[in-house]
Amino acid sequence: MAISSAVQGVSTAKRQRFLRSTVVLHAAAAVTGLVMVLYLLAHMYGNYKVFSGQVAFDGYSHYLRTMGEPLLPRTGALWIIRVVLLASVLIHMYAVIALWRRMRKATAGKGGRRYQSRKNPRGVQRTYSSFTMRWGGIIIFLFVIYHILHLTVNAIAPGGASESPYERVVNGFSIWWVVATYVIAMLALGFHLRHGFWSALASLGANTSPARRRLFNQTATVLAVVITVGFLIPPVAILFRGVGS
Structure with a gap:
């Protein structure tokens, strides 16, 4: 009995060390990041319903709450998506923060220093997107909270409150500072995606040559541009009276 308990304890400890290993943390950050990219592409596609008018956009919003019926209860499929997305966000944040803390500890708080080159004689090899990953992540996180309160929960209403999702979108993006904050958040997202997507593929062992x-470097750039510009087109169109005027 004592031997069995000891063996089980050793197995549990090994399992915990494995789950907290740098390799697993990199893989977790990569997989959850890719899940969020897929969600962003679907969300971006849905945003373009705004160009079809109020009936189409509100109908699309209603469909999101009824899809899966009668197999699932009302909003059942939507809540599954929300839970998966929330779990991905939390795991992603935990993994990247844990990796960042390990890097800081290993370098005595000085950050990573890599090989020297003519362009970087001090040995610091970082692109602007990789340099802004941490702060970009914070900006994106704060924006998501605001975005949910505005367009999902309907708790705040710049431009005027409404029960219509279409009117909330049009009312909000008719204000220049709302669009400005959206632009800042999307630029932060673009830089985050540019480095994060490439890094995710590297963590999963895809960059083998x-x-x-x-x-993958080119794909990451194209993906970042497509998502950034794709999300910016509807609010800019609304601001300049191309939609909802």
Whole structure:
């Protein structure tokens, strides 16, 4: 009995060490990041319903709450998506914060220093997107809270309150500072995606050759631009009276 308990204790300890290992944390950050990218692409597509008018946009919002019926209860599928997304966000945040703390501890708070080159004689090899990953993540997190309170919970109403999702979107994005905050958040998202997507593929072992690294580097840039610009088109169109005027 004592031997069995000891063996189980050793197995549990090994399992915990494995789950907290740097490899697993990198993989967790990568997989959850890719889940959020898929959500962003679907969300971006849905945003373009605003160009079809109030009936189409409100109908789309209503469909999100009824999809899966009668197999699932009302809003059942939507809550599954929300739970998966929330779990992905929390796991992603935990993984990246844990990795950042380990890096700071390993370098005595000085950050990573890499090989020297003519462009970087001090040995610091970082792109602007990788340099802004941490602060960009904070900006995105704060914006998501505001965005949910505005367009999902309907707790705040810049431009005027309404029970219509279409009117909430149009009323809000008719105000210049609302669009300005949206632009800042989307630029932060773009930089975050640019470095994060490439890093995710590297963490999952996909960058196995120079050709693949170039391909994934280009793919990360295209993805970041598509999502950033794709999310910005509706609010800018609303602001300049292209929609809802």
